[in-house]
Amino acid sequence: MEAIRRFTADFGLPRLLITVFLLMLFTTAPLVGVNLPSSLSDVLIRVGMNGIMVLAMVPMIQSGCGLNFGLSLGVLAGLLGSTISIETGKVGIVGFLVAVLVGQAFGALFGYGYGKLLNRVKGGEMMIATYVGFSSVMAMCIAWVVLPFKSPTMIWGYGGSGLRTTISVEGFWRHILDNFLAFHIGENFKFPTGALLVFLLVALLVWVFFHLKLGTAVTAAGLNPSYAKASGININRMRIISVMMSTMLGALGIVVFQQSFGFIQLYDGPLYMAFPAVAAILIGGASVNKATLVHVLIGTLLYQGILTMTPEVFNAVLKIDMSDVIRVIVSNGMILYALTRTLKVAK
């Protein structure tokens, strides 16, 4: 009994419940007529789509800035990257790389300003970050209309100016990663090798960063700012580095997302982009002040697993669409749980 209790405490009750729930979904799926190989394939594709955005949470958590509720800012940088890439008319891998690189440049720029701002509001980062995310998305809504884009694939057909709400990347770089080295098992199972490889590669880079001298300094600045200061660390600089990293990862994350999803979503599309990523890393077991790559991997897998499997199984059984309700309950519930948990620690 004691062993069970200790295991639950270590693993975290919510994480345990969600794992059990997911396993239940997987076992009942074939019984209610859901095609399991295709569902599994969907889960993997979604992990590849969303993984990097979950990864984007790690640097800021480590540096003590908390969860990046302003991830939308990074997403906006990525959107600028992909729209500019399409404007240049480059297709295939070149077009994809242009989108990534331009996105990184904007991500670095936005991240720097965002970091400067967060350094002024120490202690209240997460709330400020939420508003940074919301307001920047709204500000960009104006920008999407007035920016001088010309490519006919992107602008409104009737007025001849302003970007559309949804832009297809078909014919540019749709599925460029998903199809790279992809292989099929049976009729319905596709393994998105390229997307998962890129995710793991970026995860490796983040892992390497936190094993460098600089990454160690960022971590220490998050663990105990006074200690870091006494060791000659410039805390504000470490925090800006982490915020820039997070924003740039967000920019990369959305471009990878688009190549799989097939569309660029503008205007209020990025509004709630941060919440699924926040929820995923929390389900993975991270807290507001500690996150590892294991948390990212487990969290993405569990969260995307629930998201894929719930609608399929529920729809098959109940004949109603519950997916969005479940998604909202799980992601917001997780965020709520994680925030209350830190309050307990802080006390």
Added chain:
Amino acid sequence: MEPILSLRGIGKSFFANRVLSDVSFDVAPGEIIGLVGENGAGKSTLMKILFAMPEIIETGGFEGTIQFAGKTVKFKDSFDALDAGIGMVHQEFSLIPGFTTTENILLNRESVQRSFLVDIFGPRINGLDRATMNERSRKAIAKLGVALDPDMLIREMPVGHKQFTEIARELCREHVKLIVLDEPTAVLTESEAEVLLASLRLLAQEGIAIIFISHRLREVVELCDRVVVLRDGRKIHDFPAHGTSIKEIAAAMVGRSAEAQAQVDAESLVRSEHAQGAAEQPILEVSGLWVDMPGETVRNVNLAVRRGEILGIGGLAGQGKLGIANGIMGLAPAGGKVLLNGKPLPLNSPREVLDRSMAFVSEDRRGVGLLLDEGIDWNIAFTAMQVQDKYVTPLLGGLLKWRSDAAMVKLAEEYIKLLEIKCTGPRQRAGALSGGNQQKVCLAKAFALRPDLLFVSEPTRGIDIGAKHLVLETLKKYNQEYGTTIVMVSSELEELRSICDRIAIVYEGRIEGILPHTEPLERFGILMAGAGRDDMPVAAGGES
């Protein structure tokens, strides 16, 4: 006489880790019991059990029975214990920084003015009767015999005054029968401690029983009626304090011969002087230094530190001795002129100070000194890694600096052995170590930098005598072997006199005078009271 408190067969283990076994003793009304033992001996746990602290209850309760005022009691929580008439002064302050002395003393026991609103909204709407409250807190403060301003905000107070406020709060309870004081004098200077001991005696005469936990054995012998010694969770000794000696208690505490201890102590008092160094250029020259550190303001310090010496900085709490070290190391806003090896040292920049081969062991172990959630290896190696690129492997031709975990563990193991750090291994969380061992980790962190000039602030605050002795010996050895100049700030004069060559006394943010360690105690006392300016001998002065 019927005992007010009697503990029978108290035992406690945290999971597999046994910290107390079969401890029994009685406390009679009006009796002062000294509870002593090294860090980790189980004193704090015993008191936590008495107070039914949540960590005890959450980890499965305890063994044995507690009788209080003739009845077997089982407190559900600390409020139960308080209601029964037990007061507690914790080692860490539990005060509200933004409230005044009076408000803190009477928190939740305020005198109230009844108004008709009470009938409608209940007692929470009562107004405060400030005049009566001030009167009550004045009375409690008067019992302590100190000058404490009832209207001063806690955050503006020096540490010593905060401690008095804590004690005054317990004194001001109406039916308190037993007061537990956990290291009440650790943060007090000797004169403040004297005042406190006197007021405790007064309380005992009124019939209040006192359990006094302290590392300062002299105070224990002086104050207590009986001494209970704990070692490794067991009661080793229980004898009347009258007729016993510090040596005897110390021997029981550490389980080693007190004679050997005494000999080392004596040795450290008669040691060679570094007087020859006086002619050379000083390693550090400070002039016109001011530091804005709350409660420890430095106004105008002029000081020269000789190469290779151990310089002590002493003085009463709140006079600015801590500010000097924190200011020079760049951790508190400071101004003035500081020369290191004849070249100006920038202030307010911790990194540059570290780059110039200086190191600092902070008085705030848990706040500044340690990464509590990381292992010993990180704690020791981090500063050296960041400042001197030690324990990193260059990758891609030095473009990337890879953290070498193996080298860090090796370093940690070295220091664990060298400083006898008690731990489960180099990866153990620093927060899980006892105070003395944490202090050793802090020292190791500074040593790993191989500094030319080392500032050590309150290195023995709140640690047991075994660890204290080791820390002081280590500092002395380090000074002799590597020629490291050490500036040690401490509120314990005896400690400074045992290892320092010269001791500077700080008064009101200025250096009142510098004396060699051989000078008699009274001369230091005069300086501490701020009366030294007229009769300072020119030879001993180090001001430039």
